[in-house]
Amino acid sequence: MGEDINIISLTKKELRDAILKNTYWDSDVIHMPFSKSKANWILRNERIDDHDICAIIGTENKTVISFIFLVPDIISTKTGTEKIFWSRRWWISKKYKDSILPTYTMSVAMNAVNNKAVVKFLGKDIEEYYRKQPFTEFAYRTRYYIIFNLDSNIVLTKINVLKNIKGIVKTLDNTSLTLISFLNGLKAKKKTKHLTYEYVSDVDELLWQFIAPFCKKDLIPKSKEYISWQIDNNQYTNALIRNKYPKKCLISSVYDRVYNSSYIIKKENTIIGFTSFLIRGNEVMVRYFICEDDYLELCANAIIENIVKLKATNIQTENEKLGRYIENQFIHLHNDKRKLYALAHNDMNIDFEHAIINDRDGNFA
Secondary structure, three states: OOOOOOEEEHHHHHHHHHHHHHHOOOOOOOEEEEHHHHHHHOOOOOOOOOOEEEEEEEEEEEEEEEEEEEEEEEEEEOOOOEEEEEEEEEEOOOOOOOOHHHHHHHHHHHHHHOOOOOEEOOOOHHHHHHHHEEEEEEEEEEEEEEEEOOOHHHHHHHHHHHHHHHHHHHHHHHHHHHHHHHHHHHHHHHOOOEEEEEEEOOOHHHHHHHHHHHHHOOOOOOOOOHHHHHOOOHOOOOOOOOHHHHHHHHOEEEEEEEEEEEEEEOOOOOEOOOOOOOOEEOOEEEOOOEOHHHHHHHHHHHHHHHHHHHOEEEEOOHHHHHHHHHHHHHOOEEEEEEEEEEEOOOOOOOOOOOOOOOOOOOOOO
């Protein structure tokens, strides 16, 4: 690697200094590791200490060329709890894709966190790397990616000849979403007419009393402060005219529409469920879907009613019961089901055989 390349392990304390100095947000910066709103949100994590690592950043002449996003957290182990670091993003500049920089950057990251790394989402392009490393696969699950429209972007990518009639394809895309949303919304409202929704921005004591029993056996211990931090909308930057915002953000926290929608579901003034999902553009990513099985049908219809109102084109969830219900009960044009697994370094004291990862664990999009 060249002499001008510099790779640093960014601690919480150093991130705070970087915000004050505007280090990664100057006007000449093209790739921001994260938006300033996301950076300030990282500092508010109650589980990060001043000297904990939150990112590995490689630069060349002040240009970011490599980046690994790390989120400090607490995990339940066979003997209690211990500090871990979620590896949430691993990005390398195209210029260095085929060099030693990707593996060197990850090596720096593993050393910086003493191998206490957990990976929840694994892109197909980096699976091969981890297979050669001392990591254990665990927490097998299915991700449901349910699409409610024609999705012209996918169609045009896969069928090149249709690019000649791009306008027609996009019209069919919009028409399919309008029709399917109308029919799904009609069906959902029949089930939800006796429900009320209380939209919230944080978790108070009353809501926590409802949520807590569902999270008692979570791999990642929860608290009302932790969940409030997770769903905090101050971590996002809404850039209404995105193409006028010149910077590229390596963590997708800058969008024309990006925020968490969190709400309590009530029946006859009694809490029966809690849902929180990220809406990013037209996509919905479920983070919390909490209810007893007896109320799953009502709460699933509630989420459909909400996403129809948002004109969302798809929903992603790793909640098997929710995914199956939506797949079987509502009109959609495609369901991209993918088997997922998490990875943790062999040095960690995790009960790999019985550990379960939920939507709400390690979900820091």
